[in-house]
Amino acid sequence: MRTDWTRDEIAALFDLPFTELLFQAATTHRAHHAPDEVQLCTLLSIKTGGCPEDCGYCSQSVHADSGVAATKLMDVRAVLQSAAQARDAGSQRFCMGAAWRNPKDRDMPAIVEIVKGVRAMGMETCMTLGMLTPAQAAMLAEAGLDYYNHNIDTSPERYGEIISTRTLEDRLETLDHVRAAGINVCSGGIVGMGETRADRVGFIHTLATLPRHPESVPINALVPIKGTVLGNMLADTPLARIDDIEFVRTVAVARITMPQSMVRLSAGRESMSEATQALCFLAGANSIFTGDRLLTAANAGDDADAALFARLGLKALTGEEPLRAARACGSSPAELATAD
Ligand code: SAM
Ligand code: DTB
Ligand code: SF4
Numbered sequence: 605m606r607t608d609w610t611r612d613e614i615a616a617l618f619d620l621p622f623t624e625l626l627f628q629a630a631t632t633h634r635a636h637h638a639p640d641e642v643q644l645c646t647l648l649s650i651k652t653g654g655c656p657e658d659c660g661y662c663s664q665s666v667h668a669d670s671g672v673a674a675t676k677l678m679d680v681r682a683v684l685q686s687a688a689q690a691r692d693a694g695s696q697r698f699c700m701g702a703a704w705r706n707p708k709d710r711d712m713p714a715i716v717e718i719v720k721g722v723r724a725m726g727m728e729t730c731m732t733l734g735m736l737t738p739a740q741a742a743m744l745a746e747a748g749l750d751y752y753n754h755n756i757d758t759s760p761e762r763y764g765e766i767i768s769t770r771t772l773e774d775r776l777e778t779l780d781h782v783r784a785a786g787i788n789v790c791s792g793g794i795v796g797m798g799e800t801r802a803d804r805v806g807f808i809h810t811l812a813t814l815p816r817h818p819e820s821v822p823i824n825a826l827v828p829i830k831g832t833v834l835g836n837m838l839a840d841t842p843l844a845r846i847d848d849i850e851f852v853r854t855v856a857v858a859r860i861t862m863p864q865s866m867v868r869l870s871a872g873r874e875s876m877s878e879a880t881q882a883l884c885f886l887a888g889a890n891s892i893f894t895g896d897r898l899l900t901a902a903n904a905g906d907d908a909d910a911a912l913f914a915r916l917g918l919k920a921l922t923g924e925e926p927l928r929a930a931r932a933c934g935s936s937p938a939e940l941a942t943a944d
Contacts, residue, residue: 609812609861615805617857622849626887629856632863633888642913643697643866643891643921645730646690649899650718651677651702657734657769659757660833661794661826663900664703670831672900677702680717687722690895693906694920698722699730699753699790701899705769706735712743719747730790730820735770735778741785751820752782753790759806762799766834772810783816790820792868795854796846797826797834804854812861820891821858821865825851825872827901848880852887859888866891873904882916890921 617625633639653664654674663670687698700718707715715731722729731744732753744752756775757763763772782789791814793807811821825846828838838844858867868891869884876884896905904912913919 605817605862605864607813607815607817609809611805611809614809614812614857614861615802617860618801618805618853622853625853625856626883629859629888630886632860633890636863637888637890638921639885639890640918641890641921642885642918643868644695644894644909645697645699645868645891646687646693646695646895647699647701647893647898647903648678648683648686648690649703650683650700651675651704652900653703655703655705657705658767660766661797661829661835662703663829663832663835665832668829668832670829670835670900674703677711677714680714680721683718684721684725687725687727691725691727693894695727695894696921697728697730697751699732699751699893701732701753702734703899704734706737707733707740709740712740716743716747719744719749723748723750732790735774736781738781738784741778741781741787745785745787749787751788751790753820753822754778754782755791755793755822755824756807756810757793758797758799759803760810761806762797762803766797779814779818788820789814789816789818790822791818792820792822792824792858792870794824794826794871795851796872798837798841798844801850804850804857808854808857808861811858817862817865819865820868821862822868822870822891823851823855823858823889824870825876827871827874827898829901848876848883851876852880852883855884855889856887868892871898871901871903874902878912878915881912885916885918 652675653672655664658667663672719729728750730751760772828835867889869889894909
């Protein structure tokens, strides 16, 4: 897979006539994925709020005035109960998020127990816990964690305007540790934070030129949350909200530049019409978050998604993923990911 995309090439994709861009994205999608299959992932916040980081979009930052109460890490049994419900609702992957800058070593035994428990239920596991040391990444790999989510969020130029308590380089370093440990990478970001087209180009460019593309690329549309810097900004300047067509273009460019990745239409579906979501699927999105809650914000809910899938003739992706096959036969997931 190409990892040498230039910004000019990516900008040229964004500039294509919409019909041509969608045709190219849909063609790329079909070459690598079944176009009627969409992966269902369920999110659970296993430790909510009270986060010391100052991400301008996030309701869970102590710097926000969003009214989200801080909780302790959930009890292992309660997490496993939620995972069982998600599995019974047809979810393939269980993604667990903690509002931490980084996990403390004393948190790791419970995290390891959770990973093992969810995996034993036959679901793929994903965790997003903030920055990791190489040793913590190795512990998660040893526990059997399938994916680690760690978003780059925006362009390198814009990063410092959105988050001041860590740098993009910190983020990339954790992605390196995750890769080195042999865990699949889930990394994407947020559009609709008042950024320019050039920022969206820089954001996709950063992901598409990583040494290996992330296996999952979540594209979130900002969920404006009152009391956060960006939620307040959008309330004052509603025109800054991203145009639906531009959002679909971003999904299409992610699909074309990272053909084998699962591109997830992530947060923000609540405020998107069915027609816009359908365009995202046509543009190559092949993964969503199901259930009625994301981490703290509302999500479409299983009934709405079942109705949408029925209208569009989409079905839930099932079956063994390359990672599981890789583990079973002893080769590393990294080798499989580069087998192109
Ligand atoms: N604390 C960990 C971290 O930041 O890596 C994990 C949880 S964090 C909430 C996971 C991701 O959710 C963020 O990187 C961001 O991309 C996304 N996110 C958070 N708040 C959002 C919002 N209001 N709208 C859209 N995406 C959001
Ligand atoms: C990702 O890219 N999006 C998810 C997941 N990774 C952890 C989180 C979305 C959060 C939306 C806002 C909220 O629920 O607070
Ligand atoms: Fe903390 Fe993650 Fe929210 Fe940033 S996005 S404030 S790191 S929970």
